[in-house]
Amino acid sequence: MTTILTVLHDSPYGSEKTYNALRIALALQEHADSPIKQRLFLMSDAVVAALSGQNTPDLSYHIGQMLEILMAQGVEVHLCKTCCQMRGVDESRLIEGAQISTLVELSQFTLGSDKVIHV
Template structure:
């Protein structure tokens, strides 16, 4: 199955994006299922893709979690308008993250068998 996750919330303060990433990770764990995952970060979730996140010891790190998804074959895109509005440069994105657009989100929506929004 092909899954598109659309995340809207910031990386910290709520757990919606965190839980969306965890959900995506579980779908990628079962290699026999052949699942494919794309994650599109929009709105405040654009900050999830900022590299160099420093969190208290023992606290989850969304940057590391996204990079783990990439290592397992997920594609990560971040709304270009949203990162511009937040002062995040393309070069500040997590390894494997790319600048996205509404056109890309529309394309990915058509690609997906299921769209999951957090």
Template sequence: MKLLIILNDPPYGTERSFNGLRMAHALAKNDPAAEITVFLMADAVVCAKAGQKTPDGYYNLEHMLGRVLSARGRVLMCGACMDARGLRAEDMVDGAARSTMDELAQATLTADRVLVF
């Protein structure tokens, strides 16, 4: 099954991106053959910023994205959203890829399920 998870919220301050990544991890765990794509839009592109330092015991979205990537998932980031926030590809976690709305459209059209957080 092809699954597309679209995140819109910043990594911290709300729990929507956190919950979306929890769902991505649970889906990968329950169906190892699933093809999971996480698309980061708007403030969610900051979730993929490398070098996040959170207090002990607090969730870290950079690490959670790493779990998606290690489960053979894809992490795509809206390029226009990155530009608006002054983020460069070298600022981001390894494995996350700069993307476009056209690529999001294609991922949407080929997905069996789309979840939006």
């Protein structure tokens, strides 16, 4: 089984980097020839992508819903603890299933992955 770690750094709605990274993750889930294990690790401003209650009436995409779809497909979503603390984000504000993690865990995910993508 191929293990893929994607590390996101950018704000969910300030550019299309996070959107496109999630599109790629969804496509990998759908089109992989053999089973894969994916993890997403959100850092910097990307941690706000996992906030629950996003209201995006004027946008053609909804980052929170994309994360929920990925988690329903078994993709793990982790957020940098330090980045969350700096932005006042705690687990009570997150989409169900997203979890706050540490750099030690990110290091373990990186070492245990076959492929690492930084966005």
